[in-house]
Each structure stands twice: as C-alpha cells, then as structure tokens.
C-alpha cells in the first residue's frame with residue numbers, strides 16, 4: 228500500500244469505528260459543538276505557535292489559511308499581513324471567525340466558506356493549513372492544490388493525532404482500542420511519495436490543553452467518545468473521571484497525557 232493509500236485507509240477505518248458507536252445521525256456541521264473552543268484573541272502574545280507564525284509573515288504578504296476554523300491563526304496573521312483569505316467549510320466556525328474579527332477590529336480577512344478542493348481563490352504568497360489534514364481523505368489532491376496556490380506551504384500537525392490523549396479512555400469506555408487517525412509521521416511519508424522534501428520545526432509549548440472544570444471535562448470527553456446521556460458507556464465515563472483526571476492551576480488535564488507539540492512542515496513548491 229502506498230503512503231497516500233495508507234493515509235486514506237486510516238481515516239476511513241477511524242470514521243467507520245466512530246459510526247459504529249455513534250447513536251443517531253451525524254450532525255450537519257460536525258464543528259457546531261466545538262466552534263466556541265476555537266475563539267481566541269488575535270493579539271495574544273502567549274501562544275508559541277502564533278509567535279512562530281508571526282515571524283514568517285511580512286506586511287506585503289497575502290496569506291491563505293486553509294481550514295481556518297474560528298480564526299485562531301488567520302486573525303493574528305491578518306494583523307501582520309496585507310490580507311488573509313480564510314477558507315473554511317463549517318458555518319459554525321465561519322461565524323466564530325467573523326465575530327472575533329468584528330470584535331477585534333481586524334478587517335483584512337476574506338472568508339471563503341468552502342471545502343479546499345472546491346474553493347476558488349487566487350494564488351497567495353503563503354498557505355497555512357493548521358491542524359486540518361488528519362481527516363482529509365483526498366490528501367494528494369489537497370496538498371497539490373496548496374502547492375498550486377502558494378509560494379510557500381506551511382502545514383501544522385501534531386506528532387500524534389489531536390485526540391490521541393483520549394484514545395486510552397476510548398478503550399476503557401468502549402472496550403476496544405481506538406483506531407488512530409494519521410498524523411505527522413504518516414504525513415511525512417505522504418510528502419516523500421509526492422517528492423516533497425520539507426523543513427520540519429517543532430514549536431515547544433509550555434502547557435497542554437485542559438478542561439476548565441469537571442463538568443466541562445465530562446461534556447467534552449462525552450462528545451469525543453460519542454456518548455449520549457443515560458447509557459452504560461456514559462455511566463462508565465462518569466465513574467472513571469476521578470481516576471483519569473488531575474487538577475492543576477489551569478483546570479483539569481488527563482492523567483499521564485503528554486502535551487501535544489505542533490510541528491510546522493514547510494516547503495517552497497517547485498514551479
């Protein structure tokens with residue numbers, strides 16, 4: 228199996244496993260319940276990834292942010308660049324992005340509400356694609372379109388799938404190991420197959436993401452495990468919480484979880 232086939236196969240298997248435990252139909256906008264978590268101050272200075280990305284942008288640049296979400300990176304980049312074109316298919320995410328742009332008076336972001344492969348956008352100086360690829364099945368077409376639309380491509384991925392901290396809890400609740408999504412190692416294999424030799428930089432973070440309260444932990448974990456109220460699985464999670472969470476200054480984190488550190492994979496496409 229080639230690297231691109233393996234990438235797609237991992238996503239299909241993970242999605243099939245999600246469907247096997249999900250009760251009811253998938254939501255029309257799978258980000259609707261999570262979009263509020265992607266709201267962030269564009270002028271924050273305590274985010275190492277934003278600080279790293281700011282250094283890559285100059286005031287003359289037009290930047291594409293593909294899968295921009297609620298604008299966590301599109302908006303800080305807009306403060307550095309001439310313009311940002313934010314491509315984002317989720318209506319809930321686009322709403323958050325537009326609200327934060329309004330509140331923060333950032334007016335040089337154009338939102339294109341579309342999937343990347345359908346988006347009609349001009350060529351830019353740089354394309355950013357941050358924590359998006361884990362579920363992109365048509366990986367070759369997606370990467371090739373990034374290359375066609377930017378002088379420099381910057382893909383941000385974690386060394387492990389974003390939900391990997393929850394994988395051990397999946398097994399405790401559902402009784403089977405969670406099938407992983409692809410992440411950085413598989414992406415580097417894909418790039419190898421496509422003949423791309425990127426630079427890879429690690430951005431060190433000081434703390435991992437946590438939950439503000441026990442209640443927030445219960446709700447967010449339940450969503451990530453596809454649990455509904457009044458089921459044996461939900462009761463199992465409830466019983467596990469005191470053992471799997473630790474409380475710190477910033478709220479609750481999963482015991483033993485290693486903070487996920489972003490990798491910036493960048494290259495200048497051959498023209």
Ligand SMILES: C[S@@+](CC[C@H](N)C(=O)[O-])C[C@H]1O[C@@H](n2cnc3c(N)ncnc32)[C@H](O)[C@@H]1O
Pocket residue numbers: 258265293294295296297298299300314315316317320341342343344356357358359363
């Ligand atoms: C984990 S969020 C990351 C959002 C933002 N880049 C960030 O880091 O805060 C992933 C985003 O990718 C978007 N996305 C998923 N598939 C996409 C596609 N095919 N084209 C464009 N965006 C996509 C989702 O809608 C979602 O907003």
